[in-house]
Amino acid sequence: MGSDEPDAARALGALVLGEEPSLTRVEVAERAGVPLDLAVTLWHQLGFPHRADDDVAFVEGDVEALRLATELVRIGILSPESQAALVRTWGRSYARLAEWQTSLLAGLAAEGGGPATGPAGPTGLTGLAGDVLPRVEALQSYVWRRHLASAAEHLLDDGSALTAAESRLSVCFVDIVGYTTQSRSLDGPELVRWVDGFEQETTALVVDHGGQVIKTIGDEVLFTVADPAAAVHVALGLTARGADEDDPFPAVRAGVAHGSVVRRLGDVFGSTVNAAARLTSAARPGSVLVDAGVHEALTGGEGSTGEDETMPWRFRRARRIPAKGFSNLEAWRVRTADPG
Incomplete structure (x- = not known):
């Protein structure tokens, strides 16, 4: 020196x-x-x-x-x-x-x-x-x-947030598919640009739908939004981009849960967050899984099939998912309705 x-x-x-x-x-x-x-x-x-x-x-x-x-x-x-x-x-x-x-x-x-x-x-x-x-x-x-x-x-x-420790929110994790394999094929600067692009595009879409990015964890983004419809719009929009071979956005999968959430120091906690994480890990590449809270909010009732022709989405019940703290987590696959 x-x-x-x-x-x-x-x-x-x-x-x-x-x-x-x-x-x-x-x-x-x-x-x-x-x-x-x-x-x-x-x-x-x-x-x-x-x-x-x-x-x-x-x-x-x-x-x-x-x-x-x-x-x-x-x-x-x-x-x-x-x-x-x-x-x-x-x-x-x-x-x-x-x-x-x-x-x-x-x-x-x-x-x-x-x-x-x-x-x-x-x-x-x-x-x-x-x-x-x-x-x-x-x-x-x-x-x-x-x-x-x-x-x-x-x-x-959100008037309840002034006095209550918990809020009702939709929580979504968006996870890059094949991150480990892809990261091995990229050098340092390339990997940084790839992850930055994923985070930037995801954040922009979340903010445009009134949501908040809580944190990014390399290959995963966690965001919240009050409206479950907005959460599903974002999740389906990102998976659609990931499925487009002409779009550099990576292939992703997502899980959305809606319910009570504890907010603390910019982070979120509780069973709704745990459900969203488990749904994401169980989702197939390019798909979106939602829990009973999201399904009920968007279809109007627990007994609904979600096949209302006026709805922009279609739901199909998936297998119950084993998850810690849940007696088999109910899940539905959601997709954008075919135009017609």
Whole structure:
């Protein structure tokens, strides 16, 4: 490592943090008026690396952040019970985002591209970050506020969500067929582009139908939507694209369940989620399986065959599926009705 690289790395850290580190963790806790053990617990939950008591690795921003966290607890916005889970969620989310952004900047710096030019390595990265960081920070704040407004709108639309811990939602998993085999035939950049395309196209369709992508897990996307008809539209639309040999979208299968769902920190839990996952794993390539909740909601009753000619779908009962927590999960295959 060249002698100037540690200095450049420190300059980059100071640029990102807003100042040169000048405080130890003991001094940060003292200035914030917070017990040191609580401060250390918060930093660990955020995923920050361990620091010794005499390591000068903190800035005034750390003091203010610690004060804000304890104030949220004090005024009752952030309860002690939910503090650990929320802080861990923040830490995981921002750690992934920061890793991706740093890799992106490092690649641009190595290529000598971007708004600032310079040699590859920390020096070039520092110059590039100086141009990019303020813009990214402002954009992240905008995206967060837009999502906050959208989440508030959904919450107010669903009056029961204001007082109940559970909501009635349709949950859908969309799974790439043959992912393991296909991933072996692609190099790293090709695999990234392939998965990115799957996630991007799926997200766009979900959002267009009023849904929310909960998470992506490589070869799988989990989304929720209030309307089971919208969930089926999305699932059938994606499987149709996957069946089109001229469409680069991968072959997929999907499972949809409708019922009570527990929402917590951006994730969803409960038997409805488990049913959707099990339906997906049991679905044939290119097909969509739905549970009794979806079938009843879309056909108008438990005894319906789903063969109403005015409906845009056709249902066929499938074999009951063995599933943990269920006494044989009822399932129906759903397809788009033939035009006629």
